[in-house]
Amino acid sequence: METLQTTCVIVGGGPAGMMLGLILARNGVDVVVLEKHADFFRDFRGDTIHPSTIGVLGELGLRERFLGLPHTSVGALDVVVNGNRLHPIDFGRLAPPDDFLVLAPQWDFLNFLAEDARRHPNFRLLMQTEAAELLWEGDAVRGVLAHGPDGDVEIRARLTVSADGRASGLRSQAGLRPRRFGVPIDVLWFRIPKPDDLPAHTLAYVGGGGMVVTIERHDYVQAGLIIPKGGYTELHAGGLGAFRRAVIDAAPHLRAALETVTDWDQVKLLSVQIDRLPRWYRHGYLAIGDAAHAMSPAFGVGVNYAVQDAVATANALTATLRELGPAAGSDAEVDLRLLDGIQRRRMPAVAAMQRIQLAAHRTISRPEGVRLLPEPMPAPLRAALAVATPAVQVVSSRLIGRGLLPESVSPELR
Secondary structure, three states: OEEEEEEEEEEEOOOHHHHHHHHHOOOOEEEEEOOOOOOOOOOOOEEEEHHHHHHHHHHHHOHHHOOOOOOOEOOEEEEEEOOOEEEEEHHOOOOOOOOEEOOOOOHHHHHHHHHHOOOOEEEEEOOOOEEEEEEHHHHHEEEEEEEEEEEEEEEEEEEEOOOOOOOOHHHHHOOOOOOEEOOEEEEEEEEEOOOOOOOOOEEEEEEEEEEEEEEOOEEEEEEEEEEEEOOOOHHHOOOHHHHHHHHHHHOHHHHHHHHOOOOOOOOOOOOOOOEEEEOOOOOEEEOOHHHHHEEEHHHHHHHHHHHHHHHHHHHHHHHHHHHHHOOOOOOOOOOHHHHHHHHHHHHHHHHHHHHHHHHHHHHHHHHHHHHOOOOOOOOHHHHHHHHHHHHHHHHHHHHHOOOOOOOOOOOHHH
């Protein structure tokens, strides 16, 4: 069996894992990142790069290079409720230059981070390598046993970071159990051609008792139909006709494009869940991103919060990890107080956003919640909304674009 020695092994090549690995490697820490797939190409993942993440890229000197990749810059997002177009989100309310949102396939974002990280000799990205077991010495984690394309590999490390998502098996092995919150909805994701007459960037269409989320890409639209939790079986039994009707009820302009959905294989069920670990760490081990707190797709903040976890972790641990080094035979480890400090810093923002997401789900899961505004809208109500919109935009742009506790890369790590 091959054995590798490193300072930090990160399990999972998603936004949290790749951003943490990049910052650590740039600052002299020996790091190994494990990604179980052969590439980053998986559809129906978060495609929204929020202003705070663009800011982090700027702090690392990567902003302009990233914006040179194919992407769509979005200054504002509309919501259509029963035919009434509302303008609740305007990122122009944020301070420039990071006053817009980027829509880009997540695999492009991850490949970009990996390309920059590979420039550093102390960074290793092992693709097609899946962590199977934690390695223990007493009650401390000392790395992982992984299965790679050339056989098993033992990776011994001062710190093991789980960034392997909401289904993390390592966090269970570490004895950490998430608290789960009931979510009343699921999402059916599907792809359709981009209509020629597609309106301005629209986050969601609400109508007919339903809701459809839309994410624009270059020549197609990734869309999500919100359904009641566990409602897929009933909808599937009604056939694709029932599925199309549910979409058209909320977003009539997608009728023609929906004709391209001819098989259920084109429709993917995302079982929405929200959970978080009461404790994120133990000796030699830390969970971040979805492994520590699964966010729902609401407001598209999952990537943003994963990146902020990575930045907070790098800020707190880089100096210590650099001092520890990868040398074998020592039982020196990261002080638990540092790991606890990361959780204490990130938990308030995570818990608050999850409460907001749960409230949003409860609203849209009730018929009266998605029939908020009649069509046509009475003049007094239209006037009241016009007055309230600027204040709503100030709050929403901050909440969605920056987050409740945005992280910045420490000056000494930039």
